[in-house]
């Protein structure tokens with residue numbers, strides 16, 4: 517009896533093994549047959565490929581991969597010309613539309629273009645190890661980078677003035693101007709005098725100096741000389757000849773006098789608030 521039970525058990529075990537093997541084979545066949553569908557379904561739920569991702573990287577040579585990586589890096593650091601916050605004719609009669617169009621579309625655009633070119637050449641120098649032009653490139657980086665920053669601030673520092681009334685600051689900015697310059701009129705006189713006296717091409721800047729905890733006026737030559745490290749520009753006026761010569765010729769003082777009518781004190785106050793954070 518005992519022997520028969522053992523024999524039956526062995527038969528059951530054998531049957532079970534055979535059934536298990538059959539199921540395993542069927543399961544494997546099913547998996548193989550449905551794999552493409554499963555992959556597609558799984559892929560559909562994955563995060564979509566980001567713009568700029570290049571699947572060819574997988575099969576590229578190391579040189580091609582490095583080149584593509586450089587290109588992607590450069591794409592991510594492209595500087596762009598910001599649009600004007602008003603139409604070309606909206607700053608009339610203080611700023612003529614012909615000058616404004618040339619100034620923004622040609623001059624500022626050229627600084628942006630040169631800044632991007634400089635970044636590309638610096639990336640190339642890092643990749644090749646050839647720094648023969650490093651002095652020139654660092655100079656063009658400072659020149660065009662500063663030109664891009666200052667022009668970007670300059671456009672938003674101005675706003676149309678159809679009423680033709682001279683506008684003045686208010687609130688915390690007005691209080692700080694009074695504290696640091698004695699009065700708004702004293703500040704305006706210093707700022708105008710500095711703008712008129714810039715030697716050659718340059719800017720005058722009202723900036724917040726966090727380290728000193730006060731407002732300062734700077735007289736900048738070109739875009740990058742005679743600055744103060746760490747200052748936050750709040751209000752800037754362009755006194756390069758390209759900024760005013762078509763309308764004002766050599767009368768820079770007249771350009772400055774009329775430019776005051778365009779100052780957007782709301783923008784200056786907003787920059788002051790951000791700079792003090």
Ligand SMILES: [Fe+2]
Nearest residue numbers: 623754756759
């Ligand atoms: Fe300019």
